[in-house]
Amino acid sequence: MDTTALMIRNLNLSYQDGLVVDDVTLGLNPQELGCLLGPSGCGKSTLLRAIAGFQELDSGEIWLDNQLLSTERQRVLPENRGVGMVFQDIALFPHLTVSDNIAFGLTDWPEISQYKRVAELLDLIGLMGLDQRYPHELSGGQQQRVALARAMAPKPKLLLLDEPFSGLDTELRGRLASEVRTILKSDGICSLLVTHDQREAFDFADRIAVMHEGHICQFDTPFNLYHEPTDPFVAHFVGPGEMIDAKIASPRSVSSPLGVLTNDEDLEYPINSDVQIFLRPDDLIHNDDSSYQAMLVGKHFRGAHHLYEVKLDNGVILGCLAPSHHNHAIGEMIGVSLDIEHLVVFPK
Numbered sequence: 001m002d003t004t005a006l007m008i009r010n011l012n013l014s015y016q017d018g019l020v021v022d023d024v025t026l027g028l029n030p031q032e033l034g035c036l037l038g039p040s041g042c043g044k045s046t047l048l049r050a051i052a053g054f055q056e057l058d059s060g061e062i063w064l065d066n067q068l069l070s071t072e073r074q075r076v077l078p079e080n081r082g083v084g085m086v087f088q089d090i091a092l093f094p095h096l097t098v099s100d101n102i103a104f105g106l107t108d109w110p111e112i113s114q115y116k117r118v119a120e121l122l123d124l125i126g127l128m129g130l131d132q133r134y135p136h137e138l139s140g141g142q143q144q145r146v147a148l149a150r151a152m153a154p155k156p157k158l159l160l161l162d163e164p165f166s167g168l169d170t171e172l173r174g175r176l177a178s179e180v181r182t183i184l185k186s187d188g189i190c191s192l193l194v195t196h197d198q199r200e201a202f203d204f205a206d207r208i209a210v211m212h213e214g215h216i217c218q219f220d221t222p223f224n225l226y227h228e229p230t231d232p233f234v235a236h237f238v239g240p241g242e243m244i245d246a247k248i249a250s251p252r253s254v255s256s257p258l259g260v261l262t263n264d265e266d267l268e269y270p271i272n273s274d275v276q277i278f279l280r281p282d283d284l285i286h287n288d289d290s291s292y293q294a295m296l297v298g299k300h301f302r303g304a305h306h307l308y309e310v311k312l313d314n315g316v317i318l319g320c321l322a323p324s325h326h327n328h329a330i331g332e333m334i335g336v337s338l339d340i341e342h343l344v345v346f347p348k
Helices: 044-052 098-106 111-124 140-152 170-187 198-204 222-227 232-237
Strands: 006-015 018-028 033-037 059-064 067-070 083-086 158-162 190-195 207-212 215-220 242-250 253-256 259-262 274-279 284-286 293-301 305-311 317-323 333-338 345-347
Touching: 006 044, 018 044, 018 215, 033 044, 033 170, 033 198, 044 083, 044 158, 044 190, 083 140, 098 111, 098 140, 111 140, 111 170, 140 170, 170 198, 190 198, 198 222, 207 222, 207 232, 215 222, 215 232, 242 317, 253 274, 284 305, 293 317, 305 333
Parallel strands: 033 190, 033 207, 083 158, 158 190, 284 317
Antiparallel strands: 006 018, 006 059, 059 067, 207 215, 242 253, 242 274, 253 259, 274 345, 284 333, 293 305, 293 333, 305 317
């Protein structure tokens, strides 16, 4: 028997103007927090709607806890799926208190069970004592937590979150994504978040599916997406970085404008083949003792560090991190060196 909570197999979805989701296969384990991350129009919200039961399939299958929910021929109704949803528009009932909003989906529960579940969730979301307030008496972050608790109250098999933090300011979004992760982990609910924000995805998810033009480019941990992307789109989308030309020098090394760089395993490219290596600003550091000099052509103060832009001998400009007390001037030659263990290499 399949032990995954959610399983999507070979899913295709389209609208009148063409294919939106193209042959997507994806699985989430029980209590795992997943994320669909990608730019607007990549198909992530359409995929979420299909999981919820609001979108018909062209082909493929959607399973939840070993129950077949959707094929191109049949579809379990949304209300019978055991799936909860938190939308971008949180839509709390303005005439109901916090407590009554949370209890809204528990009408079939015994009254004492409703009371216990609401109290449990109020404690979990940190709003104990605010149960008799109305939505307009809460902050944006508090309202979002109430909406989350309302969706969690019936203990759904799966909770879907469709860009629920997009209406909040940047700092609150990051903080709330981490708080929601803690809440969902505490309650043991398998969840899938849709977002276009890389930081939000990293704060929330155990694994992230990066989508582009209807495809899943890579489904992996935040660490692996950032440090070991398998696709150029993923490399650029999850964080800053630049490609530089290089040539395979040996099974585990490349020659580049920064010298011969060694990898921790075989690169699987023929010797002397032209490739590109992807470098992030944290791969290249300012080092006064380095013999390799590059021209400082731009700098951005980031508090604890500067993000420098340095020009290599071949004209390529790369990001480079430096402690904030290393305050060099534009046009100055500074020493740089690599601090990298695993090379990210793509064919040219």
